[in-house]
Amino acid sequence: MNLSLKIWRQASPDAPGGFKTYEARNVSPEASFLEMLDELNERLNSEGEEPIAFDHDCREGICGMCGVMINGNPHGPQDGTATCQLHMRKFSDGDSITIEPWRATALPVIRDLVVDRTAFDRIIEAGGYISVNTGAAPDANIIAIPKEAAEASMDAASCIGCAACVAACPNSAANLFAAAKISHLSLLPQGQPERWSRVVAMVETMEEYFGSCTNHGECETACPKNISIDFIAMMNRDFIKAQFKNFVRIGQ
């Protein structure tokens, strides 16, 4: 099929940037979205034009590197799918597709469709870890975990950190990302020692960069892993509990 692609081009973080339209010919419906861009880049290369920069790594929906705004939908029109897992059969011949980078103050464009997600790393650094005993690896399943907790934790842990939640949010809030990263540890016994300092540290770091949640729920629909905003509510709950728990902890 033939498509007309309106793509954001920006040479460097400080360059102005703008849209450029490309015609993609004979795109296979079997191609993934990124393969379609690969083909376009090959052509641009052979024509001596700078290829379009876009982030990608695993191309199987688990690393979170890919992610662009496709026709105003983060990761494109298919629900629960990262850009690399989106296939061109979701589009029809003659479609025009607008491809833009995520937009938020804390996600500055590095080049074309690539944004800098360092702010996410900062949030993880603030508390996305657990304390473990060093020494021999413990036996598997030695700690009993309620099934519901294990499942909820797994749901949260499916976050790949792609930042579609921020891109989708009218407030550029990263609450879904932070909540998922907080919850997947705080739901498990292993995450308890740091539970109350973690939520405060990660929330405060998150707020240094991102906006606040007004409960639109856009992040949930944009999330390629369909992570529920219930985790945001859990984070809000833990955040206020932490004020008391940490207060008591300081006094003991």
Add this chain to the structure above:
Amino acid sequence: MTTTKRAHVHDRYGWRAWLGGFFSSSIGLKWLMALTGIGLLLYLVAHLIGNLKIFFGVDPVTGAYEIDLYSEALRTLGGHLVPKGSVLLLFRIGLSLMFIIHIGSAVALTRRNLAARGKGRYDATRHYAAANYASRTMRMSGTIVLLFVLFHVADLTLGYANPDFVYGAVHDNMVASLSRPIVALFYMAANVALAFHIYHGAWSLFQSIGTVNPKYNSLRRYFAVSFAAFILLGNLSIPLAIWTGWVS
């Protein structure tokens, strides 16, 4: 190339610091908005129940309008234990504080959100899948409600906006004010805005205070719809009844 840290973090070391990190954080501010929101929603219910007394006509014993007796009862809350009007005054102070905290938090959060969003805009129309009309117009509906409340207080509490105002004659004041079609229309329009505002608010507050459970999550929407509908229909009935002359 650096990721920009946003300015509001420095608030933590400013005058807000004495309240602790909680209230300078966005989640803390959302807690404040939810809690004051709950207070204001409860107030709406009490206010509506009181106002529906307009439909009760005249008290056969005293010959006074029921709603006038209701307003007198508000002024004499606490009976002879406290100076007349003091409990009402406390309510008014509490109510004003809730308004101020609710609006103040909203302003602070809005500024942070606009800063976080920056200047970049998507070229393609965003397809909002979950955000609804109510959630995206909270600032607008909130502003309409605020302007309405100011007018409403000037109209029926203080009487500035009502040339026929007589202190204590609630029934007559309401009829005098709402018989003016433009005022009745304004009341009704503002209440539609209020209904949108509380539809999102009555759902959103559960998220903000972390009340979730897959068992009853869906009930939160039903609650929000029915609450907003109840307040809307109740509040609309009064200007409609007066405008159409059913209550006079």
